Structure formats: C-alpha cells, structure tokens
Amino acid sequence: MAPRDPVIVGIADAALVDGKVEGGASALQIQARVAKAALDEAGLGIGDVDGLLVTGAWGLPRPGHTPALQMAEYLGLRPRFSDTTNAGGSSFEMHVAHAALAIQAGYCEVALILYGSTQRSERSRSLGGRPTLFSLQYEVPWGLPTPLGSYAMAAHRHTHEYGTTSEQLAEIAVAARDWARLNPAAMMREPLEVKDVLASPMIADPLHRLDCCLVTDGGGAIVMTSADRARDLRTAPVRVIGYGESLSHVTIGAMEDLGWLHMAAEAGGRAFAMAGVKPEDVDVAEIYDSFTITVLMSLEALGFCGRGEGGAFVSEGRIAPGGALALNTNGGGLSYAHPGMYGIFLVIEAVRQLRGEAGERQVADAKLALAHGTGGTLSSAATCILARE
C-alpha cells in the first residue's frame, strides 16, 4: 500500500430493539454515539476528525438542510473538508469515494461518515405527502406511492421483457431472511418461504409487502484515513480499491429504460475497472435491497449475470447462505434494518466480513467485497470495492 492509500479503520452501527433505537434517542444523539464508537475502535477520538461527510432526512427543512454544519457544531468539530452529497440511499458509497479522494490528495486525514434516522420511532415514513414542486408536479398528482410505485413500474417492465416472476423476486426476500436468521442484530428472524412472500398483500403490482424493505430507525459511522496513519491504529485496515458513481433523474418518468439500470452499470463498471477485478472475484456482495427488484436488476447491471438473467440467477438458493454468491449477509434492508437511507450499512457489513467479525454469518476467508448503493427511484448508483490488506 502507498502511504496515502485510503482505508477504512472504524465502523459502528446503532443497536436497535424491534427496529427502534432505545431510549428515544434523537438523530443527533445516535450519530454522536456511533461516531465515538467507530473512532474508539480505531484508537482515535472525535478531535482527530478533519473531514466530515454526512447526509440524511433529519431536521428538515432546517437545520438538516445544512447537515455538516449541524453535526460540526454538535460534535464540537471544525473540519477542513465536508461533503453532504445527497443522491438518496447510495449517498454513502459516494461519501466513501469522496473521502478516498480527499485522503489521497492530502486534503484531509481522518474522515468521518455519518448517518442517523429515527423514522420508525417518529412514524414519519409515508407513501405520500410530497410537495408538487418542479418535476414532482408531473408525478405527485397521479397518486404514485413513492418510492415503491417507481420500483413496481421497473419490476413490471422487467417481467414484460424477460419473463421474471414473482417467485423469483420472492427468492431474494427469502435469501435475505435466511441470512438475517444468522444475524442476532437483524429485526426479522422468523423463517420465511417463497409462498409467504406471495401470500403477503399486494401493495403496488407486482410488488408484495414482503418484496419491500423494512422501516426502522438506525445509525451508522465509518472512519477512513490513509494507509500511513492506519499503521498506528488498533484495527486491521480495509482498503478502498475501487469506486464509481452515476446519477440521472428525480422522477421515474425521466428514466429511459426501466428494464436496465444504466447507472448501476456505469458506477459498477468504473469501480471494477479502478480496482482491476471482476464480479467473479467478489467474495461478499452487499447490494442495496430497498425492494427485491432492486437487487435483481443490480446483479444484472453489475455483471454478476447477463441482462434478463437475474430471475434465474437468484433462484435455487444461489444467494442464500451456502450458495455460490454471499449476498446481503446481514439480512439487508429486507430483513436486518432499513432506516430510510441504507447505503452506509452496506459498507459496514462489508467491512465486518472482510475483518472476519461477522460471527455465525461469516463468509470464510472473505478478501474482496462489493458495496453497491441505489438511491432515489432508481435515480443514482454508487459502488465501492473493498479489500482486506
């Protein structure tokens, strides 16, 4: 490793009980506690942080509109680098990339990436109630349940073009549950079968309730620094060897091809090229699962299978524990937790796997991991490729 190569040296996520943070903690408290925990494990303190990357849906319209200012004040920091990129749930894969660039350039040395949400405790998640400004004036008046309805439209298109079935989509939810059953921190750990997914109420055709992610609270933190600085720290550094991002639209009507995730293909292609690896080299894949269809289409676009082959690829236990591809090993947004924006947890689980700290769900000798986020309504994608030293 070169001295300035970017590495992840600290991770932490908030403990949840029935999907909620204990004690009615605020979004700021959650973030402060995970920040301290992630820095602690590396042997760093809050005062070492000189780069702050944060976004979320708390404190809106203000002070969450300027989240780095709020968190800098709350943590008593004066960072020299900040990034509040918000492209939906994929933002945190972008933050890892941007922190890597800043560290490599010597623009900052210790970067802290933060997320917190109390959406389950506040019961703030709903399918409607959006403003009708700008592009949304052509979407909200038709009563599109969001983001669900947009993903359902993509699922219909995929079904139409490739014959993808509800059973195949259900396989993704079942595999996620099987992984969650190995993760004591997962919210949903009861056994689940394909027929249960199909028997759950249809919410927005063709997606059933159990095709949809959970609604939970949550908090996560990631600490990054240079390989040089990491030598004095307590944790085994995880290298960030490739990254890429792509974004395109805010409303689903502007997406040209709903049967193919262009953004995922671009982001993933760039990340694989930078890292000099291929999908078949990946030991553990953490792929955003807002809905089952998100995973299926991401697998195709990232090159784990061909276009239109996602349905067959996820069948027959291939992505369940013991299958050919270890996918969403913590149970994912479908069965572990999904606090509004899930992207930070993809990276956290990838790091746990690479460090060998994943307990019963540990993938043997995991050396190379992929974390791939999707944001908005299939609006953005960002990929990180991580490697054990």
Next chain:
Amino acid sequence: MPEKPLPEIDADSAPFWRGTMERRLMLPFCTGCGRPHFPPRALCPHCHGDGLEWKRASGEGTIYTYTIARRGAGPAFEDEAPYVVALIDLAEGVRMMSNVITDDFEKIAIGAPVRVVFERAADKVTLPKFELAGEG
C-alpha cells in the same frame, strides 16, 4: 379527507397546464433539433438548444409500464385505491406519467393503446388522464 395535491405551476410548466385547461395536450418542441421533450425545460435536453415552440400533441400513446396502487399514496388518495398509475409513451415520442382510468384492471397491459381525457381538478387546474383506446 385531505385535498389531493395539485401541481405547483411554474414558468416552465405554465403553457402545459394552460393547455390542459383548454383540453389540449401541449408539448414543447425544440426549434433547433425539432424534437419534443417532457417535462418542459428552458433548454432542450437532447441538443441543449434554447428555442422552444409549443405544439398540440395527438393525445394518443401506449402504456410503457404501470403499477396498480393497492393503497393510496397518502390520505388524499386512500378512498380511490386501487388505481392505475402508468408511464405513457406518447405518439410524439415523449413519456408522461398519468392515471389510466378503467373498471377492468385485466385490460391494463404494457403496450396497450391509450388516449388522453381531461379531468377538472380545481378552478385553475385540469389534469390530463388516459383511458384505454376503444373504451369510453
């Protein structure tokens, strides 16, 4: 029940919503490359030219994809569910979200031909919706 959300009309969208008030589906066409686009913008998204001219669209199209909302998008739509929300590919070559009004969801399919109908939503707002061609 809360009122349904209405478009917040702005400088880009005013000609479109003025058109629907007159029961005409209007689209911006680029005077440079000649192509239409939607939603309306200050620059053509194809060639980034800034000359726009509004023309009446045929109101005919096909369903590109759709969903059936089994639960309304928030309280304002609760009583209406289930209903169809679709992306319509208009004959002119632009894509537009709307509802397809039907009593028979079995007839809703990707590729099905549809045509525009106009529904008064408020004093100053008429919404373009669609029905299956051959019905109504």
